[in-house]
Amino acid sequence: MDWGAIFNNAAGELISPTTAAYALAALGLAVHFGYTGLLNFGQAGFMALGAYGYAISILTFGFPVWGAFLVGVGASVIFALILGIPTLRLRADYLAIVTIAAAEIVRLLFTTNAFASVTGSANGLSGYKNEFAALNPLADGTYGFGPFENNAYDTWLGIVAWSIVILAALFVWQIMRSPWGRVIKGIREDEDAVRALGKNVYAYKMQSLILGGVLGTIAGMIFALPRAVVPSNYQTTLTFFIYAILLLGGAATVLGPIIGSMIFWVLLSFFSGFIARAVEAGWLPFMTVVQGSQLRFILVGVAIMLIVIFRPQGVFGNKKELAFVR
Amino acid sequence: MSVNTVPVLPTGPTGKPIKTTDLHVGEAEPGCKKRDPILVVDGVRRTFGGLTAVDVDHVEVPRGAITALIGPNGAGKTTLFNLLTGFDKPDAGKWTFDGRPIAGVPAYRVARFGQIRTFQLTKALGLLTVMDNMLLGAKGQSGENLFRALLPFLWRKQETDNQAKALDLLTRFKLDTKKNDYAASLSGGQRKLLEMARALMSDPTLVMLDEPMAGVNPALTQSLLDHILNLKAQGMTVLFVEHDMHMVRHIADWVIVMAEGKVVAEGDPHEVMKNPAVIDAYLGSHHDEDIGEDPAAEVEHVSAITELLDDER
Numbered sequence: 001m002d003w004g005a006i007f008n009n010a011a012g013e014l015i016s017p018t019t020a021a022y023a024l025a026a027l028g029l030a031v032h033f034g035y036t037g038l039l040n041f042g043q044a045g046f047m048a049l050g051a052y053g054y055a056i057s058i059l060t061f062g063f064p065v066w067g068a069f070l071v072g073v074g075a076s077v078i079f080a081l082i083l084g085i086p087t088l089r090l091r092a093d094y095l096a097i098v099t100i101a102a103a104e105i106v107r108l109l110f111t112t113n114a115f116a117s118v119t120g121s122a123n124g125l126s127g128y129k130n131e132f133a134a135l136n137p138l139a140d141g142t143y144g145f146g147p148f149e150n151n152a153y154d155t156w157l158g159i160v161a162w163s164i165v166i167l168a169a170l171f172v173w174q175i176m177r178s179p180w181g182r183v184i185k186g187i188r189e190d191e192d193a194v195r196a197l198g199k200n201v202y203a204y205k206m207q208s209l210i211l212g213g214v215l216g217t218i219a220g221m222i223f224a225l226p227r228a229v230v231p232s233n234y235q236t237t238l239t240f241f242i243y244a245i246l247l248l249g250g251a252a253t254v255l256g257p258i259i260g261s262m263i264f265w266v267l268l269s270f271f272s273g274f275i276a277r278a279v280e281a282g283w284l285p286f287m288t289v290v291q292g293s294q295l296r297f298i299l300v301g302v303a304i305m306l307i308v309i310f311r312p313q314g315v316f317g318n319k320k321e322l323a324f325v326r
Numbered sequence: 327m328s329v330n331t332v333p334v335l336p337t338g339p340t341g342k343p344i345k346t347t348d349l350h351v352g353e354a355e356p357g358c359k360k361r362d363p364i365l366v367v368d369g370v371r372r373t374f375g376g377l378t379a380v381d382v383d384h385v386e387v388p389r390g391a392i393t394a395l396i397g398p399n400g401a402g403k404t405t406l407f408n409l410l411t412g413f414d415k416p417d418a419g420k421w422t423f424d425g426r427p428i429a430g431v432p433a434y435r436v437a438r439f440g441q442i443r444t445f446q447l448t449k450a451l452g453l454l455t456v457m458d459n460m461l462l463g464a465k466g467q468s469g470e471n472l473f474r475a476l477l478p479f480l481w482r483k484q485e486t487d488n489q490a491k492a493l494d495l496l497t498r499f500k501l502d503t504k505k506n507d508y509a510a511s512l513s514g515g516q517r518k519l520l521e522m523a524r525a526l527m528s529d530p531t532l533v534m535l536d537e538p539m540a541g542v543n544p545a546l547t548q549s550l551l552d553h554i555l556n557l558k559a560q561g562m563t564v565l566f567v568e569h570d571m572h573m574v575r576h577i578a579d580w581v582i583v584m585a586e587g588k589v590v591a592e593g594d595p596h597e598v599m600k601n602p603a604v605i606d607a608y609l610g611s612h613h614d615e616d617i618g619e620d621p622a623a624e625v626e627h628v629s630a631i632t633e634l635l636d637d638e639r
Contacts, residue, residue: 174476179461179469179485186451186462192413193449193521197463198437198528199470207472 006273011147013265017154020161021047021223022264026245026257027168028215033243034251035176036208037188039096042083043242045103046213048234049075050220052110055125055229060118065131069221076217079106080210088205100236111231124230132157132225154226161222165258168215173254184208185252244304250314259315267303271296343555346579347594349388354593357384364389364532364563365410365441370419372405372587379405380416381587387532392554392564394574394595397584398608403567404446406584407536411443412436424531438465442530446537446567450517452510456501459509459520460492461485463527492527499523499553515546522553533557535566539573551577575599583607 013019025043032040053072057063063071083102087095110119119125136156143155150158175181183204186194191201223233241264249260275292278284284292313319351359363386372380380402387393395403408414410421412433420429423441437443451459467488468474469481496502499519504512509520518538525533538554539547555577557564568574574581574595581598583591585607591598598604 171476174478175472178475178478179467179481180472180475182454182458182462183470185454185458189451189453190449193445193451194462195413195433196411196437196443196445196449197524198434198442198465199462200432200434211472 002277006270006277008147009273010266010270013269014262015148015158015162016265017157017161017222017226019261019265020158020165021219022242022245023219023258023261024161024165024168024222025216025219025242026249026261027165027172027254028212028219029242029246030251030253030257031172031208031212031215034246034253034256035181035188036184036205036212037092038088038205038209038212039092040099040209040212041096041236041239042099042101042103042106043216044234044236044238045099045106046076046079046216047220047223047238048103048106048110048231049079050217051224051229051234052119052125053217054221055128055224056118058128058131059125065135068131069218072217072221073214076213077210080213081206084206084209088202088209100239103234103236103239107231107234110234119231120229122231124228126228128229129153129225157222157225161225164218164222168218169254169258172215176254180204246314248304248307248314250317252318253314253316256314256316263315264300264304268296268300271299275299343577346388346391346558349391349580350592354597356589356592358386358592360386360388362389363387365421365423365565367406367410367421368419370406370409370416370421372402372409372414372416378587380409382406382419382584382589385582385589385592387563387565387582388580389563390558390561391579392558392566392577393580393582394578395565395567395582395584396569396571396574397590400586401584401607402587403584404536405587407443407534407567411441411534437528440528440531441534442525442528442532443534444518444521444525444536444538446540448514448517448521448541450509450512450520452508454509455506456496456509456512456520457489457492457505459524460496460505460527461488463524464488464491465528488527495523495526498556500549515542515550518542518550519546519553522550526557530562532563532565535564537567537569539568539570547573571599 025047028046029040029043032038032043050072053075054068057068057071058065079102083095083098087098109115111122113121115121133153133156136152138152138156140152142149142151144150176184183194183199186197186199187201187204187208191205195201220234245260245264246257247260248263249256249258272293275284275295276289279287279289279292287295307314349360351361365387367382367385369384370380370382371378395406397403405414409416409419412428412431412435415430420427422428423436423439426439428436428439428441431439451462454462467481467484469478469485474480493502493505496505499522501512501516501520501523504516509517512520518541522533522535522538535554538550542550551573554564554566558579566578578595581591581593581595582589583598583601583604585603590603590607591601593601
């Protein structure tokens with residue numbers, strides 16, 4: 001068995017743009033769920049809006065990269081307003097129901113044949129990478145070393161993606177230690193108490209919903225840049241993976257989502273490489289290669305369960321905080 | 327008003343708190359005029375389906391005094407509280423706070439006007455530290471704006487000032503040693519104290535306490551009472567809901583009695599207890615007839631009233 005290749009691939013995931021995209025989406029969810037207590041189950045919808053907003057702006061309207069970026073962000077702000085205006089005055093559970101449904105509506109709208117000329121229907125969209133690649137200041141060739149060796153496009157994308165993640169993490173870290181963040185965390189604990197102290201809870205929840213949604217949208221764009229935009233990528237399972245990453249790292253932390261995303265992708269890549277080769281080598285005689293590729297998700301699930309059972313606050317969560325969880 | 331000075335409690339020669347008197351104009355009857363009302367309520371009605379929870383024609387809360395709102399369970403006291411603080415919407419009615427009409431104003435704006443409430447079930451923000459709980463109470467923080475939050479130099483000084491003020495209040499409430507603990511680690515009584523201290527961070531003019539003594543052990547009761555008396559000494563007006571009649575008589579300057587959603591009596595705490603309407607409210611006008619009420623609750627009220635009448639002698 002080629003252990004070297006398995007570990008090589010797994011290590012490569014550590015800093016891949018996809019890992020960055022999941023980290024950013026999980027950071028958005030940390031703002032929603034970890035800090036504000038908003039149960040957003042539609043992060044996949046925000047990501048889809050980012051990916052499609054970017055791709056459609058470039059392919060159909062010929063926008064420059066920054067214009068496409070703004071279209072995606074604008075779409076997610078509008079999406080957050082549509083979700084938030086009717087539901088943020090209600091109990092927390094309603095937001096969960098509405099977001100999970102809205103994310104599915106978004107995905108199905110992108111899948112339906114009615115708009116196939118713009119959205120590419122179930123086949124999705126591709127061929128929108130040139131504009132981003134044209135901004136690449138790096139000369140052709142390979143960069144990095146060992147498992148982190150990439151071509152110029154992937155290196156450029158990686159630099160941009162992780163820079164955005166770092167900036168977003170600093171941004172979230174700063175606002176959460178400010179009085180604004182204190183109000184947000186107060187809302188998570190008891191919004192009536194915060195309202196009684198003269199804070200406009202509704203406006204704060206809306207700001208949080210938009211902020212986390214925009215982070216998810218930018219994550220959607222990063223997620224789309226190494227691959228094609230396919231609607232089936234944005235199913236509710238995507239939201240649940242991001243929740244898994246968030247809980248893995250620690251819900252009300254800034255570093256948690258980032259490290260959680262790295263752990264998640266390294267584990268996923270390791271298990272996928274390991275199982276595929278184990279099946280080939282005949283170690284798992286009861287299993288076909290196709291079945292093996294599904295087994296990795298089961299193993300990742302088991303790994304996450306173990307972490308949640310033995311370290312329920314996540315990697316970076318505060319153990320003291322958890323002692324009081326109702 | 328400065329929070330740095332702790333006024334000496336106004337107590338008379340017998341050690342009893344000095345009552346504010348001469349608050350009303352004319353007869354002490356339901357809806358009577360006050361010399362200087364801070365809160366004036368007119369025709370407030372709230373129904374839940376077929377049940378009329380609150381139906382108050384007119385009531386005034388005197389400024390600078392401690393007013394108790396009492397009444398049997400289900401009299402509509404907490405509902406009235408929720409209405410007056412913007413946490414619930416009435417079917418009809420108007421009310422003014424400090425001369426400003428605040429009917430239909432959302433709860434957070436009511437609080438900004440200086441009318442701060444606490445809750446019957448204490449709402450300490452468990453996973454925030456005691457200090458963060460306190461700081462949340464401060465008004466007009468520029469760092470609570472999302473964009474200014476990014477630039478700490480804009481709010482650092484205000485934050486330091488608020489921390490000093492919070493620490494001062496915490497010291498008065500004997501919570502200063504707990505300032506870095508999670509509020510969830512406090513006892514029930516300490517949470518009540520924290521909630522009251524937090525309310526004071528905004529320098530309110532009217533403090534509305536919903537059952538401040540519920541679930542507080544007797545040792546802490548006296549200290550809570552002193553804190554409430556202190557609020558008056560600092561020029562604040564207090565309106566509180568309470569079931570403990572001893573406490574009501576001990577600290578209240580004025581008592582408003584509600585029953586079945588209506589104000590049935592008002593007056594000085596010693597006089598009002600003798601009012602037949604109050605005895606009616608607690609015992610029912612036909613208390614010797616079986617009307618299917620919970621007998622245990624009735625016995626409780628009977629004993630409460632007899633206790634009070636005994637006290638009076």
